[in-house]
Amino acid sequence: MTRTPNRRLLALALATSLASLHAAPSMAQTASSASDSRFTVSDIRVDGLQRIGAGTVFTYLPIERGDAIDSARISEAMRALYKTGFFEDIRFDREGDILVISVTERPAINTLTLSGNKDIKTEDLMQNLKEIGISEGETYDRLALDRVTLELNRAYNNRGKYNVEINPTITRLDRNRVDVTINVNEGKAARIRHINLVGNEKYEEEDLREGWESNESNWLSWYRRDDQYSREKLTGDLEKLNEYYLDRGYVDFSVDSTQVAISPDKKDMFVTATLTEGEVYTVSDVKVTGDTVLSKEQIDRYVLIKSGQTFSRTLLELTSDSIIAALGNIGYAFAEVNTVPELDREKRTVGINLQVVPGPRVTVRQIRFKGNTRTTDEVLRREMRQFEGAWYSQAAIDRSKVRLQRLGFFESGSVEVETEPVAGSNDQVDVVFNVKETTSGSFTFGFGYSQLSGLTTTLQLSQNNFLGTGNQIGVEVQRNTYLQRYSFSFLNPYFTDEGMSLGYNVWWREFDNSDFNTAQYSTTSAAAQAVLGVPLTENDSISLVFGIDRNQILAFPGSSPASIVDYVDAVGQSTFHAWRAELGWARDTRNDFFTPTYGTYQRLSAEITLPGSTAEYFKLNYEFSKYWPLNRLMVLNTRFQLGYGDSYGSDFERNVCFQNLPAPVDDDNNPATPPIQPPRPAPSEPCLPTSPDYRNTLRASGLPFFENFYAGGVRSVRGFRDNTLGPVDFSTASLFRQPVGGAVKTVGSLEMFFPSLLDTPAARVSAFVDVGNVFKDIDSVDAGELRASAGVALLWRAPVGPISISYAFPFRTGEDDELERLQFTFGGAF
Template sequence: MKRFAAAPLFLALLAALPAAAQNFEPFTVSDIRVDGLQRISAGTVFTYLPIEKGDQVDSNTAAQAIRALFRTGFFNDVTLQRQNDILVVTVQERPAINRITLVGNKDIKSDELEKNLKEIGLSEGETFDRLQLDRVTQELTRAYNNRGKYNVSIQPSVTPLDRNRVDLQIDIKEGKAAKIKSINLVGNETFEDDDIRDTWESNTSNWLSWYRRDDQYSREKLSGDLEKLNSYYLDRGYVDFNVESTQVSISPDRRDMYLTANMREGEVYTISETVVTGDTIISQEEMEKLVLIQPGQTFSRRLLELTSDAMMAVLGNVGYAFANVTPVPEVDRENRTVKINFYVEPGKRVYVRRIAFKGNTRTGDEVIRREMRQFEGSWYSQAALDRSKVRLQRLGYFSKVDIETPEVAGTDDQVDVVVNVEETTSGSFTFGLGYSQLSGIIYSLGVTQNNFFGTGNRVGVNVQQNDYSSSIDLSYIDPYFTDDGVSLGYNVTYRELDYGDFNIANYLVDNGAFEATFGIPLTETDTVGLSFGIDYNTITPVLGSTAQEIVDYIDALDKRTFHAWRTELSWARDSRNAYWNPTRGTFQRVAAEIALPGSTVEYYKLYYQFARYWPINRALVLLTAAELGYGDNYDDPVTRVIPAANNTPERIVTADGLPFFENFYAGGVRSIRGFEDNSLGPVAAGSTSNFRQNLGGALKTTGTIEAIFPTLFDTDQTRLSAFLDFGQVYPSASDFEFREYRASVGLSLQWQAPIGPIVLNVSQPVLKDDEDEIERLQFSFGTQF
């Protein structure tokens, strides 16, 4: 392929202009005709041609006209001729780009490269100029150099087509990214290299480089790291710190990079005085309380920035959206002190003109608007916008929420609020199919939709069927039954179960229940819940198989069917910043459930749940969680004598404590991982490893300490964590003993898949008993967590 240099070509064109224009005698143009056009209209030519009918044309005028048409970039050749008094303009159009094909690019996506090409005027449908080929090579080479790939090869080729079109193919050989072989810091006498570079994105090769790619050189990364170097010293009082020079060298094969930064530390400065000046709007005393750095402390740019941010946030909350607080330092180098003047410029008070929503193709505007705490026509409030964003993130309908506040054109005291959302899967679909010798063919089908038809209502249907069990669950919740945010929900359940199939003591249950629930918001984070319901359980022991403890309880009451009028009162506080994969905030819930007088068994159950997310840094969040449950009866124990019969001795049986079918259980994929579902706690007397009957208990205590890595993946829909789970279930509170605790450690991978959440746990029990049922690999698909 021939290469063209711009300057020689332009000089050649200038030399050719007199010939192209002909040395004709001056004449008056009676008409103008354009020959050679294919795609470009004659009107376009007339727009750029500086000659009109009636003008007098000579050689100089013709040369100027040719230059004007060449400057449009539309033509490879332009000539002017005279036929009588008609000016004939003959052009040769440059070809149009039919298609641009990128071959061999893997590290940079085609869309991104095409965007770079478009910026230099090269895109499909545009006019093709061979002079652009050099710019193509330079632009794409620059893009790859920014990724640390310095041995990239760019080879463009042009294929002519009919109708004056061309196809452009760009062959790319990316090569391998240059690796950082050494980073040398020169001049740091106070701090060690490892401490300074702890937060850098650039690093030499290490055991995580395969994933982080931190050993791949990038000019942008280095620039950011040098800014972190500057901040490191300024945050520790080194006001005169300066990076004197940086050197970046590359090996001859362009595969290894060597970085050197020369610095001068200087001396440590302290704060001599802090003042707040300007128009503070609120009282100066209140603004001074926000100053985080005080006289006598070591100078810290970070504390100055945090102080400025806090002041601007306070002003933003009362409508001053464009407030600016500038820390102005007065440096006394003789005494090595700094006086800081926080100068406040509030600007004009701003109100919100309009709130608009973008990206919600399924979710109705009203569902988003009712979560907004910033209102149209009211003063701008940054706190209200921040709270609105958190509430939207906690809905679970959106994978991303961004709020913009563009200024209204022509005004200086109005903004619009634009809420941009990216919708995600807001429900789950479960389907299971299997076979066992005991249960035969098993299938289950469940659908849960947290944003039903975009209304924000939650609807769930779950059906399961096999030879020995069947169930159907229906649920519905309207989170805004009233405009004040009072929620209303209904749950209807019918089950015929063989609990032996659920790793629970073996008995048959025919269960039906109806429940109405209400949620009453007290504050932005606090909610009171209230529910009323009725249910019945018909218990059928399995002859010779059901645990004797359960048989005795049933015989003491001399009943097979238990009905209950239930009510539950709860309080919950939720300050988490997201529904899925939160990184900060706390969740607490306290609940008391009571089977009211008149029920077959009068009992109560108490619950407490706690979870707190502690952001350690950008890449690590610590979760501490605990769950407690306790229950007991509040009516008198029932004792009954069963007379001897059929060669069985007389028995004295008692029904006391929490009913066995209301017991707590622990163990499993969402409890104490590493142990089988429901397997911890009391077991029936006579249980063996081949026939183990787990009874559950009246007291449950579990806890979790989990290190979550929320940014390990490119998407926040997937997370990896390392956990320590611990806890146990006891027959009653008096049986509690720490030495009976079970614990496990492991890794958990959780993915919010398009068809529902998926959880994969790999665990190793560290506190266990020889009789415990261990399950080191656990998998859960299609249920909410």
């Protein structure tokens, strides 16, 4: 920091007075006295240095050995050293022909701490402090700190916080260091008690203030915070007021004055705005001039404002933006459209001249990526729709940005694009994509224990960006008393340069019993599958899965539902082999992988077991999800899922004999209540006409029970226990309720997300209504049996993994439904 002129004049005056003493040459002399007896510098010595090296001083010092110096040279040298900002005090002396420079260094900032700031983020404040020169390792400057204090007060005042207190504290340390602590007491923002518009005659104040961010205190202010005064918000609201009138033809509209009054206790604000409405103007003529590049017919398609219409600034801006976008898509990155209005105040008309300035047509020299510390450039580059060496296209760049956001490798909203002109060239630019990576996988390892399942060990690894290659890999190992499961999956989404994906899945699973929300039976199954994906368009793709699987089922007569036992007996074997194929189509136009705010996702799939499989059947699934951005505060998601399955070909049918056991009775030898099916052993064959056993014809048709759909839980209809909706079985001797699923599934939801309620893109709060159920078959579908719930949910991509917590109130239930209002899921992440 440069010394103040007053201090330099004082030093020169003091040097002049010392020169009048005519000190002996052997005594230390001031620079001024030395200049009176002009001398040549034989050597230079710097005293008082602590952190700064002498070489640094000599770098800035405009005097060298052998130079002849006088008072002018000394003044120049003093200014140069003060300008470095390293020193609080500088003095020039002379010892013979040696120039002695005595300095007092400014202390260095050891630590810089901010506390108490909530309204302004610490990282933003630190960046601003660094730009001013206040940061750890820099020299401490009290004037700069005073400037920071003033700027912080002004920033908080603009946010309506007039009671803010900024208290910097300086702690001196050894080795000429200081600790700087800035304590912020933000206080509470002043509340807007009254807003008054003066001069509006054509429109009601209620209509004019619709959509304003500033509002008088009301019952929703605790959430919206719209009653907290902010100069920026008020300025934006007045601009909305201006747009409101200009969109309705009031070209002469103006806000004449704005008055903001504050109560003595600085807690209440009163806003008054005086305006002049003027008269309504119509458009007399619209013409496009300049080098339009495009043909007149093409340009006319983008002109939305027409002669004879009431003037509208919005239509005028859309016209300009459309022309600029059209030119930007064919290489004119710096195109401009200048609007020149021609007013006729007597006729109340306005003529519009759109002057097109296309600028140079540019190509993209380089595409660079910043922030991808883990993901390789190749993975990102293959998502580009803008190519190096091609004409610049804003549409292709925007599309590339969306594709990067949909990868799921980066934080929501973190992909930013910069266009940098190439130095020395007016027809080339570089495009830079800035990204911020996030966890793209999950890792779960844990132990659990319960009386039913005993000790449970789970190891699950899922990575959507394995080693930064973009490949997807998944490994799972889970063991407990009832379950053993091992699986491995791999997918290369760019097996070919054209975007064809290829992968495979292998898994083995053994259930000694199911999780207690589904029917009781045991399975040992294994499968191997190949997965192929082919892109059709930017948003559409098809997928093909082909595999073979084996499923061995063990049902327990007297415990498993009768329908399951009968199905297995009718087939005549407990091991099901299948050649399986699945064909799917998907369309995805969402703008983000984790937290989309607009766009649609659809998927239609058909799965079939090929002829020759033990059971021949098919399953159809359709998913639909659409995001509707209502405003900056709310995003509506509408979604539903339909599933249907059935068998094809001939049904299984067998005549079997069972031991004719007596029905169970209670302690008084009365039939058990409720009546239940007697337990029965495995069928005995052959079934002889004289056999005392009874004969029964069993038939297995429709979708196999082990492929049934289930609903209920945090991923379908919240508020109901997982997998408990739909058909249930009470007929077994165990007497407990067993959901058995069904061949038809229908689930729908309306969910309102509030992105700005939590100050982080990684979390969203929502309010929802879920509807759905599962039905035995297509003939059993009954809208009156649909279940419904309403509630709130929190979705958070936490450091430990994705977390979903919901609290639901089921309001359409059945007598035997199993309710579970609080539900959550989570997984560990790395």
